[in-house]
Every structure is written in C-alpha cells, then in structure tokens.
Amino acid sequence: MTDTLLRSLRERLLDESEPLAGMLRKCLLLGAETGSEALRDWARKELNGYGSEDEVPKYRKVGGPPIAMDSISGYTLAKNQIIARHQLPREAWEYVPDEFSFKQPIEELExxxxxxxxxxASPGLAYAQTIWNGQLDEFQSIINLYYVMSGTVLAGVLGQIRTKLVDLVADLTADTPLSELPKKDQVDAAVSHRIGDVYNTTIQTTNGPVAIGAKAKASTEGLTVEDALRLLDEVQRTAADVADTQRGELLDALAELRASVESDEPDTGEVVKKVGKLRAIVDQLGVASVSAATGGAVQALAELALNGAFG
Structure with missing residues (x-):
C-alpha cells in the first residue's frame, strides 16, 4: 500500500485538473502510515476548514477586497458604488480589516x-454603516455595504496550496524510493519547512470574515456585545422606513431582544430565539434599509450567543 499511496499521490500532483481534496485525503493516509500528526493535522484542516482558534496559514490570507455601497441621496438611489476602506469614517476602520483569512474547507473554496x-457582508461593515449614517444629514443614507471579489482571488489561494503540496511530496521522495515509507521525522521536517507549524493552534485575533459567497455573512471576530447593541440601534433608526401598521411588531421584537441581551443573567437560548423572531419579522417586511441594518446585528448577536458571550 505504501508504494501505491506515494506513487499515486506523486502522479496525481502532476495533473493540474486533479481536485485538491482527493490529494489531501491521500496526505491524511500518508500521515497515518508514517505517524506524522503534523501532516495529518494540516491535511485535515485544509479539508474541514480552520476553526476560530486555529492559526490560518499565510497563503490563505489576502488583502481586503473592494467595498460596494448602496446609498440614497435625496430622491436618488445609487447602487454598487465601489469605495475604498479609507473612504469610510476613520472611526470605522478598526472594524473593516485590510487583510482577510479564508478558513473554508478546500472543496468550498474550489x-x-x-x-x-x-x-x-460582515458585522464589521454593518457597524461601519451605522457609524457613517450617524454622520450624514437626514436626506442621505447608506442602505448597504458589502465586499466584492473576483473568484480568481480564491483560484490564486488554491494555486498556492497546490504548489505547497508539490514541494512537500518532492521533499518526501527526493531521498526515499516510492517503494519505501518516509520516516516520521522526515515528514514532520518537510511539513514544517514547506507549510509552517500551522498544526499548532493559537487564539485567532485577525478581524475578518469566514463565510464567503453570494451575500454571505461573516464572522463577528473583533465585535463585542456593546457593538452588536449599537447595530440594533441602527435597526431601530431604520424602523422609520416601515409603514405605521407594521412598525409596532418590529419595535416590539427589537425591545424584547434588547431586554434579553441586557439582562443581568442573559440566557443564550432566549437570545437566539429572539434573534430568530426579529429576523423573521424583517424578512416579511421586505424593506431594504431595515433588512440591511438587521443583517449584521442579528448575525453578530447569534454568533456571540453561540460562542458563550451570554453565559
């Protein structure tokens, strides 16, 4: 099996059309055969995605993408305006990272x-939107802020992973015949040299999204409960755009959610339940400004709740 595994992995690496996931699964087997936890850990994280406490390798980090903006000025609606991070209010910069970490499983990235x-979108952008709207006059409003990115950026990340794999296997086979099993020390050294010590976990503090897709929502890293409550303030401000007959239900749901969050002993289940209720009401309303403001707030509170922020 050793000969078949090494030979198959080496041959598949030379085929550019071969999916990375299959080759990484072979790395899992090779790590098990050689006793290299370093190789197994790296391959497993690439296949399953990196967790909130994992150090993300440099090759999975890219510069922050352009920001798109939908806004209203008077009676004029402008959509898909591209702006740079420095055009946001300076107070919002800390919530909008200039570097992104892609933590998704390799097959999702492909x-x-x-x-x-x-x-x-991201809760950080939602908070930046709240700060910006607080500085505009009554005839101007930012409806939505979101990132835009070409798929070729992720293709570049995948290309780097493929190159890492080629270098890794080249190191393993340079002094070891395909019919023999590399020693554990050889495998560990190759992983450390070509990949880095990414199999050691540390607290991840980089502020940035972890969910990428069509208007996907991103991680709440860097935001606090107080920040999420400010996002709820923005939802309440946009409630003025809702018809009088529907506004009461929205305001009641907001008040209930805020009361749960600000309780002396907040209950995680209650917070999540009331977040879901608010989201359902907003979805039924179908008011763009309210939906945009609510998106970041409800996700931020839901993730904070599930991460134990409310006890």
Whole structure:
C-alpha cells in the first residue's frame, strides 16, 4: 500500500485538473502510515476548514477586497458604488480589516473560485454603516455595504496550496524510493519547512470574515456585545422606513431582544430565539434599509450567543 499511496499521490500532483481534496485525503493516509500528526493535522484542516482558534496559514490570507455601497441621496438611489476602506469614517476602520483569512474547507473554496464574482457582508461593515449614517444629514443614507471579489482571488489561494503540496511530496521522495515509507521525522521536517507549524493552534485575533459567497455573512471576530447593541440601534433608526401598521411588531421584537441581551443573567437560548423572531419579522417586511441594518446585528448577536458571550 505504501508504494501505491506515494506513487499515486506523486502522479496525481502532476495533473493540474486533479481536485485538491482527493490529494489531501491521500496526505491524511500518508500521515497515518508514517505517524506524522503534523501532516495529518494540516491535511485535515485544509479539508474541514480552520476553526476560530486555529492559526490560518499565510497563503490563505489576502488583502481586503473592494467595498460596494448602496446609498440614497435625496430622491436618488445609487447602487454598487465601489469605495475604498479609507473612504469610510476613520472611526470605522478598526472594524473593516485590510487583510482577510479564508478558513473554508478546500472543496468550498474550489467551488467559489469558479464564480466570476463573489459578494459578502460582515458585522464589521454593518457597524461601519451605522457609524457613517450617524454622520450624514437626514436626506442621505447608506442602505448597504458589502465586499466584492473576483473568484480568481480564491483560484490564486488554491494555486498556492497546490504548489505547497508539490514541494512537500518532492521533499518526501527526493531521498526515499516510492517503494519505501518516509520516516516520521522526515515528514514532520518537510511539513514544517514547506507549510509552517500551522498544526499548532493559537487564539485567532485577525478581524475578518469566514463565510464567503453570494451575500454571505461573516464572522463577528473583533465585535463585542456593546457593538452588536449599537447595530440594533441602527435597526431601530431604520424602523422609520416601515409603514405605521407594521412598525409596532418590529419595535416590539427589537425591545424584547434588547431586554434579553441586557439582562443581568442573559440566557443564550432566549437570545437566539429572539434573534430568530426579529429576523423573521424583517424578512416579511421586505424593506431594504431595515433588512440591511438587521443583517449584521442579528448575525453578530447569534454568533456571540453561540460562542458563550451570554453565559
């Protein structure tokens, strides 16, 4: 099996059309055969995705993509305006990262890389929108902020992973015949040299999204409960755009959610339940400004709740 495994992995690496996922699964087997936890850990994280406490390799990090904006000025609606991060209010910069970490499983990245354009939002952008709207006059409003990115950016990330694999296997087979099993120390050294010590976990503090796709929502890393409550303030501000007959239900749901979050002993289940209720009401309303403001707030609170922020 050793001869078949090494030979198959080496031959498949030379075929550019071979999916990365299959080759990484072979790396899992090779790590098990050689006793290299370093190789198994790296292959497993690439296949399953990196967790919130995992150090993300440099090759999975890219510069922040352009930001698209939908806005209203007077009676004029403008959509898909491209702006740079420095055009946001300075107070919002800390919530809008200049570097992104892609933590998704390799197969998800491969699917996304085939798309012509990706767009996605984040709680950080939602908070930046709140700050910006607070500085505009009553005849101007930012309806939505979201990132846009070409799928070729992810194709570049995948290309780097493929190159890492080629270098890794080349190191393993340079002094070891395909019919023999590399020693554990050889495998560990090759992983450390070509990949880095990414199999050691550390607290991940990089602020950036973890979910990429068509208007996908991103991680709440870097946001606090207080920040999420400010996002709820923005939802309440946009409630003025809702018809009088429907506004009461929205305001009641907001008040209930805020009361649960600000309770002396907030209950995670209650917070999640009320977040779901608010989201359902907003979806039924179908008011763009309210939906945009609510998106970041409800996701931020839901993730904070599920991560134990409310006890």
């Amino acid at each position: 699917q996304l890389a085939g798309q012509k354009q990706l767009s996605f």
